[in-house]
Amino acid sequence: MESYLDKIPSYVDAIKSIKETILTNIILIGQIPAPTFNEAKRAEIFQERISQAQVDECTMDDFRNPIGVIHGTNDSKPPIFIVAHLDTFIDKDSDHNFTIKTDYLTGPGIMDNSAGVGVLASLPEIFKKLNLTFESDIVIAGLIHSLGKANLQGIRQLLSAWKTPVRGAICLEGGELGRLNYYSYGTKRCEVECKISSDTGWEHRFQPNAILILNDVINRILTLRLPQRPRARVIIGKIAGGFKHGIIALEGTLGFEIQSDSDQMVKSIFKDITDIVDGLSHEYQVEMKLKTISSINASTLNFNHPLVKSTVAIMKQLGLKPMAEPSGSELSIFLNHKIPAVTLGITRGHNYHLANASIEIEPMYTGIAQIIGVIKAIDSGVCDE
Amino acid sequence: MNNTWLEKNTFHYSDFSDLKLLVEQKEKKNLTISLCLPTLNEEKTIAKEIIIMKSELMTRCPLLDEIVVVDSGSTDQTREIAGEYGADVYKASDILPDLENFRGKGENLWKALYITKGDIIVYLDADIKNIHHRFAYALIGPLLLSDDIKYSKAFYDRPIAIEKNKMRATGGGRVTELVIRPLFSLYFPELTQILQPLSGEYAGYREIFETIPFPIGYGIETSMILDIYEKWGLDVIAQVDLEKRVHRNQDTKALGRMAFVILKTFLNRIEKLGLIQKKKEMFNEMIQFKLEKNRYMPDIRQLEEHERPPIIGVPEYCKKFSSKPQTHPEHTPFTSEKTE
Numbered sequence: 224m225e226s227y228l229d230k231i232p233s234y235v236d237a238i239k240s241i242k243e244t245i246l247t248n249i250i251l252i253g254q255i256p257a258p259t260f261n262e263a264k265r266a267e268i269f270q271e272r273i274s275q276a277q278v279d280e281c282t283m284d285d286f287r288n289p290i291g292v293i294h295g296t297n298d299s300k301p302p303i304f305i306v307a308h309l310d311t312f313i314d315k316d317s318d319h320n321f322t323i324k325t326d327y328l329t330g331p332g333i334m335d336n337s338a339g340v341g342v343l344a345s346l347p348e349i350f351k352k353l354n355l356t357f358e359s360d361i362v363i364a365g366l367i368h369s370l371g372k373a374n375l376q377g378i379r380q381l382l383s384a385w386k387t388p389v390r391g392a393i394c395l396e397g398g399e400l401g402r403l404n405y406y407s408y409g410t411k412r413c414e415v416e417c418k419i420s421s422d423t424g425w426e427h428r429f430q431p432n433a434i435l436i437l438n439d440v441i442n443r444i445l446t447l448r449l450p451q452r453p454r455a456r457v458i459i460g461k462i463a464g465g466f467k468h469g470i471i472a473l474e475g476t477l478g479f480e481i482q483s484d485s486d487q488m489v490k491s492i493f494k495d496i497t498d499i500v501d502g503l504s505h506e507y508q509v510e511m512k513l514k515t516i517s518s519i520n521a522s523t524l525n526f527n528h529p530l531v532k533s534t535v536a537i538m539k540q541l542g543l544k545p546m547a548e549p550s551g552s553e554l555s556i557f558l559n560h561k562i563p564a565v566t567l568g569i570t571r572g573h574n575y576h577l578a579n580a581s582i583e584i585e586p587m588y589t590g591i592a593q594i595i596g597v598i599k600a601i602d603s604g605v606c607d608e
Numbered sequence: 609m610n611n612t613w614l615e616k617n618t619f620h621y622s623d624f625s626d627l628k629l630l631v632e633q634k635e636k637k638n639l640t641i642s643l644c645l646p647t648l649n650e651e652k653t654i655a656k657e658i659i660i661m662k663s664e665l666m667t668r669c670p671l672l673d674e675i676v677v678v679d680s681g682s683t684d685q686t687r688e689i690a691g692e693y694g695a696d697v698y699k700a701s702d703i704l705p706d707l708e709n710f711r712g713k714g715e716n717l718w719k720a721l722y723i724t725k726g727d728i729i730v731y732l733d734a735d736i737k738n739i740h741h742r743f744a745y746a747l748i749g750p751l752l753l754s755d756d757i758k759y760s761k762a763f764y765d766r767p768i769a770i771e772k773n774k775m776r777a778t779g780g781g782r783v784t785e786l787v788i789r790p791l792f793s794l795y796f797p798e799l800t801q802i803l804q805p806l807s808g809e810y811a812g813y814r815e816i817f818e819t820i821p822f823p824i825g826y827g828i829e830t831s832m833i834l835d836i837y838e839k840w841g842l843d844v845i846a847q848v849d850l851e852k853r854v855h856r857n858q859d860t861k862a863l864g865r866m867a868f869v870i871l872k873t874f875l876n877r878i879e880k881l882g883l884i885q886k887k888k889e890m891f892n893e894m895i896q897f898k899l900e901k902n903r904y905m906p907d908i909r910q911l912e913e914h915e916r917p918p919i920i921g922v923p924e925y926c927k928k929f930s931s932k933p934q935t936h937p938e939h940t941p942f943t944s945e946k947t948e
Binding site for chain 2: 251320324325
């Protein structure tokens with residue numbers, strides 16, 4: 224391991240020397256709107272960019288994930304996957320034109336995840352610049368249908384169709400530099416919908432208020448006793464409803480997520496919340512629906528897994544302080560398939576999910592060097608045990 | 609009106625997306641190509657233009673030989689940012705400093721002829737929000753792949769930024785439709801086939817640019833078309849569809865001032881051609897009105913349109929380019945006058 228670990232800091236300047244190519248990829252791909260379920264155009268541009276970089280194979284899988292393959296030198300070694308989700312939370316009519324100054328690149332969706340996708344598309348050029356070859360094939364995949372209701376369909380489909388072993392994987396995210404995800408909580412993302420009849424008959428003269436009912440749902444969720452071990456929590460993330468200030472709200476929705484490192488605990492909490500919703504629906508005599516938007520099973524690599532240890536060493540070699548936290552992203556699907564994987568952040572940023580999201584340009588080169596280091600670690604066999 | 613030119617000389621950018629072929633032709637013809645970006649306070653867009661052009665048309669594919677920024681004296685970070693990303697940056701006033709100093713886009717383009725070295729020069733506005741390398745290669749394409757075309761001009765859809773982060777699908781091009789197109793229809797119907805005569809993106813051979821005068825301001829695009837048409841005819845011109853160009857929207861008053869200068873340039877040109885005779889000199893003031901404290905106050909702007917002569921007549925230019933062969937074996941010199 225030491226043989227390449229020492230070299231990693233020297234990659235930073237070499238990567239920076241092709242900054243125009245990296246920034247161009249981020250801009251040209253990131254300026255294509257790609258809200259979830261509408262990523263086709265961005266997928267096409269991504270494929271065009273990796274094809275122009277002359278990867279050995281370039282294709283779309285049956286699910287329309289764009290994929291490039293760089294052949295390795297040893298046929299007996301399984302491939303290494305490097306992935307980034309193509310979709311963003313930004314609607315297609317927003318102005319997607321990026322602006323760039325000396326230190327910052329700004330544009331909607333850049334942190335989540337245009338910077339990750341642009342760097343992914345630049346890897347073939349970066350390998351050439353660093354004169355790197357690998358034993359394993361390197362599979363570069365842009366993933367569609369990842370966020371929210373898409374429930375990570377892109378990576379699920381890619382891995383279910385990939386019948387041969389995968390050596391290891393890296394998931395790329397725009398931010399934050401220093402993040403090291405190697406475990407994911409079991410999560411269930413849900414929505415409670417409350418609808419009240421708008422009939423005006425005598426029996427409806429004391430109409431309940433959808434917002435107050437949802438407020439009651441929240442209060443009752445907050446009374447749930449959640450254990451310290453296994454760790455568990457319910458995040459109330461979204462609420463919407465009503466028409467105007469002086470009118471009783473007849474509709475409302477509440478979005479929340481159950482998270483735990485135990486799938487069993489997620490199920491148990493979900494059952495409790497189902498009871499709360501059913502009870503209130505009966506109590507107020509209103510129509511309430513509890514829908515599951517997406518779910519992920521809990522999965523983890525141990526902290527002493529060689530991939531995690533190597534990644535920590537690489538980050539420290541680059542002066543980065545690893546920050547371990549759970550991730551609900553593509554990582555969990557790799558881990559559920561028993562494929563060792565980590566998620567890494569490319570750079571630091573600001574206004575994460577806003578129209579004026581921006582990334583810091585200079586730290587990005589260190590972020591990319593860390594990715595190269597982890598690819599080399601996997602290629603040297605840290606996931607082979 | 610015969611519209612054979614429109615059919616023959618109108619292209620789509622995708623016709624030139626084989627960049628390898630363009631580079632082969634460039635090398636075969638032994639040509640060099642310069643990209644010039646005229647700027648005035650373009651710190652928001654300049655870096656993106658340089659980065660994309662450098663990455664795609666210099667590093668990945670050696671179509672451009674240099675990127676030059678000629679700045680009118682920006683008070684923001686334009687020059688610093690452009691230099692940071694590797695363009696050769698000049699202040700217009702520092703080029704040919706012994707000449708009287710003017711300020712304007714046309715001035716920057718004219719002076720760029722002195723400091724660039726390319727046989728072909730591509731001029732792109734520096735405020736293009738959705739810049740893509742097609743803006744350059746699609747204009748270079750007709751010049752390299754045809755032996756007849758010596759000047760190419762862009763046209764496109766023009767969505768405009770209507771408010772922060774929101775776009776309107778169509779719009780823009782108002783001065784074209786309200787001023788230039790009626791004038792062309794009246795005096796040069798053939799030129800109406802040029803769909804966006806005021807587009808700020810064009811490319812051509814040095815021999816063309818060095819032998820025509822350059823108005824220093826808004827009149828540059830109009831005069832350039834009229835002069836090239838008059839000297840060499842329409843067949844040396846091509847137009848290329850670049851699809852979408854997103855730009856800053858200008859208010860009606862600013863467009864009015866633009867129209868003033870363009871009208872003046874046009875009228876002077878057609879007088880020179882003997883098509884009209886003015887009984888008196890035109891004024892140099894554009895008079896608009898603004899409402900201030902319930903009173904209409906005149907808002908008067910001096911819009912004198914100076915014009916640089918063909919740079920081939922400037923001794924410093926001749927001295928600098930004297931050692932350079934005037935023609936290349938593989939491409940036709942411009943000795944013939946207009947034949948139509």
